[in-house]
Amino acid sequence: MRAFIFPGQGSQSVGMGKALADASVHAREVFQEVDDALGQNLFKLMSEGPESDLTLTENAQPAIMANAIATLRVLEIEGGISLADKAQYVAGHSLGEYSALCAAGAFDLGTTARLLKVRGQAMQAAVPVGVGAMAALLGADIDTAQKLADASAAEGEIVTVANDNDPSQVVISGHKAAVERAVGLVKDYGIKRGVLLPVSAPFHCPLMQPAAEAMAAALTENAPNAPVVPVIANVTAAPVSDAETIRNLLVQQVTGRVRWRESVRAMEEIGVAHFVELGGKVLTPMVKRSATGEVETSSIITMDDIEALLKSL
CATH class of the missing domain: 3.30.70.250 (Malonyl-CoA ACP transacylase, ACP-binding)
Incomplete structure (x- = not known):
C-alpha cells in the first residue's frame, strides 16, 4: 500500500514552486488559481520573497499547500494517473492535513487556499506576539x-x-x-x-482556542466532502472518511496535538509500505525514524522527481 503525505509549516522557502511552474503549465494553473482565490499575488511572493513575508503564517500556509497540490497535479495530469488509483491513504502534518484533504477531493483548491488564509490569520491573532x-x-x-x-x-x-x-x-x-x-x-x-x-505564535496548544472557534465558523460555511481515500487525522492518528467527522477533527486540530509518529505507525500497521511526500522533504526522515520496519519513502519536488516516481508506480 501507498500513502501520499503533505508537509506542514516550516517547509516554505523563497523560490518554492518556481522551477515546477517554469516546466509545467499545469503547475502554473494551480498557482494562478490560488492567487485568484486569495486576491493576492502569492506565487510572486513564493518565487521572489521577501522571506520575512513568506514566513508569515497567513502566507506560508496557503503557499505550502499550493506547492504540494501543484506537484500532485503535474504528477496526475502529465503522468496520466489518479491519486485514488495510486494511494490508499493521505495524511499531512498540521496544515498539511488540508493539503491532503484537497488532494483527496474533500475541498476544492480555492476553498482550501481561503481556509488556510483564515487559519493562518486566526492563529496569528489568537495570541499577542511575544506571549x-x-x-x-x-x-x-x-x-x-x-x-x-x-x-x-x-x-x-x-x-x-x-x-x-x-x-x-x-x-x-x-x-x-x-x-x-x-x-x-x-x-x-x-x-x-x-x-x-x-x-510567531504557539500553535497546537490551548492558547489557540480563539483560532479553533474561527475555524469552526469557517468550516461550517465551507464543509468538506467525503475524500476519495481516507485521511489519517492528526488528532486521532486514525483513518477517517466521514465528512462531518473530518470537519470536527479539523477544529480540534488547531489546539490539539499533531500525532505524526503515531500516524506513521498506524499507516504502517494498516499495510502502507511506501510514503510519498509531495512538495517537500521534511516528513520522509520523520517517517523513517518512526516506522518500526522497513518502509520506502519518496520526496517529490522537481520534474525529475516526478518522472522517477512515475516509473516506480
Missing part, C-alpha cells in the same frame, strides 16, 4: 517530553506537547516563560537539547 513560544526537544520521546511540560507549567501558565514528530523529536508549545523554563530543564530530563523555534 507564546514553541521549542523542539531533540532526543526526547513523548513520555519524557510530557513530564518536562508538566513540570514547566506553573502558576496558570500553559506548556504542552504540540507535535509528536518522531521518536527523537517532540515540539512543545505554550506561554513563552513556561516554554523557556522547559528548555532550561532539558538536561535534567535526559533530553539532548531544547531549541526555541522561530515561530
